[in-house]
Amino acid sequence: MEDAQDKPHAIMVPCPLQGHVVPFVHLATKLASNGFTITFINTEKIHLQITKSAPTNTTQDDIFTEARKSGLDIHYATINDGFPLGFDRFLNSEQYMEGLIHVFPAHVDNFVGKLVLKNPQVTCLIADTFFVWPSMIANKYNLVNVSFWTEPAMVFTIYYHLNLLKINGHYASHDNREDAIDYIPGVDSIEPKDLPSYLQAPNTIGVAVRMIYKAIFEDVKEADFVLCNTVQELEPKTISALQEKQPFYPIGPTFLLNGFTKTTVATSLWSHSDCTQWLQSKPRGSVLYVSFGSLAFCSKEDLAELAHGLLLSEVSFIWVLRPGILGSDDTDFLPVGFEDEIKDRGLVVPWCCQISVISHPKVGGFLTHCGWNSILDTIWFNVPMLCYPLFTDQITNRKLVVDDWKIGLNLCDRKPIRRDEIAENINRLMSGKSANDLKKNMEKIKEKVENAVSSAGSSEKNVKQFIGDLKVKISQVGR
Numbered sequence: 225m226e227d228a229q230d231k232p233h234a235i236m237v238p239c240p241l242q243g244h245v246v247p248f249v250h251l252a253t254k255l256a257s258n259g260f261t262i263t264f265i266n267t268e269k270i271h272l273q274i275t276k277s278a279p280t281n282t283t284q285d286d287i288f289t290e291a292r293k294s295g296l297d298i299h300y301a302t303i304n305d306g307f308p309l310g311f312d313r314f315l316n317s318e319q320y321m322e323g324l325i326h327v328f329p330a331h332v333d334n335f336v337g338k339l340v341l342k343n344p345q346v347t348c349l350i351a352d353t354f355f356v357w358p359s360m361i362a363n364k365y366n367l368v369n370v371s372f373w374t375e376p377a378m379v380f381t382i383y384y385h386l387n388l389l390k391i392n393g394h395y396a397s398h399d400n401r402e403d404a405i406d407y408i409p410g411v412d413s414i415e416p417k418d419l420p421s422y423l424q425a426p427n428t429i430g431v432a433v434r435m436i437y438k439a440i441f442e443d444v445k446e447a448d449f450v451l452c453n454t455v456q457e458l459e460p461k462t463i464s465a466l467q468e469k470q471p472f473y474p475i476g477p478t479f480l481l482n483g484f485t486k487t488t489v490a491t492s493l494w495s496h497s498d499c500t501q502w503l504q505s506k507p508r509g510s511v512l513y514v515s516f517g518s519l520a521f522c523s524k525e526d527l528a529e530l531a532h533g534l535l536l537s538e539v540s541f542i543w544v545l546r547p548g549i550l551g552s553d554d555t556d557f558l559p560v561g562f563e564d565e566i567k568d569r570g571l572v573v574p575w576c577c578q579i580s581v582i583s584h585p586k587v588g589g590f591l592t593h594c595g596w597n598s599i600l601d602t603i604w605f606n607v608p609m610l611c612y613p614l615f616t617d618q619i620t621n622r623k624l625v626v627d628d629w630k631i632g633l634n635l636c637d638r639k640p641i642r643r644d645e646i647a648e649n650i651n652r653l654m655s656g657k658s659a660n661d662l663k664k665n666m667e668k669i670k671e672k673v674e675n676a677v678s679s680a681g682s683s684e685k686n687v688k689q690f691i692g693d694l695k696v697k698i699s700q701v702g703r
């Protein structure tokens with residue numbers, strides 16, 4: 225029998241969200257192609273949503289069936305998150321988060337306990353940094369504790385140094401300081417307005433969210449290794465500073481780690497509308513892609529203003545309007561006559577295969593909420609961004625895109641957003657000098673990413689380094 229460190233068996237648990245399941249699946253595939261055995265866990269709810277959304281001919285009980293046929297040793301299991309399948313987790317997000325903190329860990333514990341008993345080769349837990357329980361479970365079952373962070377290192381280090389923000393009066397005081405923050409290791413300077421949203425308005429967000437961030441960044445300090453879906457050359461100072469605290473490996477973008485091939489693993493939570501035929505008739509680089517990811521809510525007023533801005537811009541667009549984007553069952557939010565007015569200039573879809581759309585040569589700009597996966601997707605396909613961050617890390621991600629890397633523009637500089645400013649910025653994104661400048665900067669950033677995922681690049685090297693370090697750790701833990 226092989227030693228446990230020669231063929232590590234890792235349990236992988238993503239946070240039950242679209243933007244987390246996707247990078248976890250790519251990482252699982254990468255590790256399995258490097259000789260790991262993986263047991264991948266989705267919640268029953270996520271599994272149901274994925275299988276319901278997959279094309280009927282591919283619906284499977286096990287999303288890794290095809291991957292296994294190609295020789296990868298990936299097992300799949302689903303566990304209960306503490307709520308009935310019919311419970312609406314988004315409309316009851318506060319209650320859901322309480323459940324993820326207090327109930328979900330008991331289900332994970334139960335599952336891991338049984339698996340470890342049956343299978344002594346299980347040596348490692350790779351859990352989403354967003355969970356509060358990994359160190360408890362890793363310690364209980366003597367597993368190497370690996371935390372996977374799906375956002376940029378900049379955001380990680382801000383939460384990691386929450387205490388510094390508090391001591392210095394930039395967070396959690398009655399009257400937070402408004403001057404620049406220049407004491408976080410590896411971050412030159414950041415304005416309070418660029419902090420993740422949860423750190424800006426501590427009194428208006430739920431208690432559960434605040435508890436989660438405090439708890440997860442206490443827990444991650446116990447991890448043996450931290451993996452991050454970023455690129456060393458994009459955030460060098462921040463990453464070096466973090467590496468002085470903990471073994472921290474930038475290994476992104478994970479969707480490129482297996483070469484850019486279409487994955488056989490179903491991950492989408494909604495069915496894809498096909499946009500390729502509609503795109504065919506458009507001139508090269510002329511279409512704006514608009515999407516706000518899987519999680520963020522918009523107000524009815526802002527969506528109406530966006531719709532008017534798109535009309536005024538006269539640009540062709542594909543707009544992903546996810547079901548539930550208003551945070552309610554309301555579906556009646558587009559201005560009267562909008563669909564007639566856009567005719568064949570605009571296509572509104574509930575969801576699509578984002579990679580297929582932004583890789584299409586007809587697409588020339590991306591109006592995005594600045595979800596980290598979307599930023600990585602669009603860098604790879606050289607599509608400049610118009611940034612409309614809505615909450616959480618998206619606020620800080622915008623700073624990276626617009627202020628630091630200069631590969632995107634702000635949608636509006638003030639709130640509430642205004643249709644004339646939206647239209648003007650859409651046009652600046654899609655044509656003229658500003659568009660050319662953005663494209664030139666984008667080429668430089670893309671080159672860094674391209675180098676990182678090449679066989680001698682930093683992300684590939686960091687994956688190898690992580691695997692080597694993990695094997696040493698496994699031999700020391702001696703399961």
Ligand SMILES: O=c1ccn([C@@H]2O[C@H](COP(=O)(O)OP(=O)(O)O[C@H]3O[C@H](CO)[C@@H](O)[C@H](O)[C@H]3O)[C@@H](O)[C@H]2O)c(=O)[nH]1
Binds near residue numbers: 244375518519578601
């Ligand atoms: O129509 C669509 C829209 C999105 N996607 C995919 O869905 C994912 C979306 O991820 P992301 O852009 O990161 O947005 P969210 O779904 O909003 O992701 C959550 O998780 C991210 C990673 O932690 C955070 O950066 C975000 O702020 C948070 O909202 C990406 O893989 C996209 O390729 C599609 O396939 N089709």
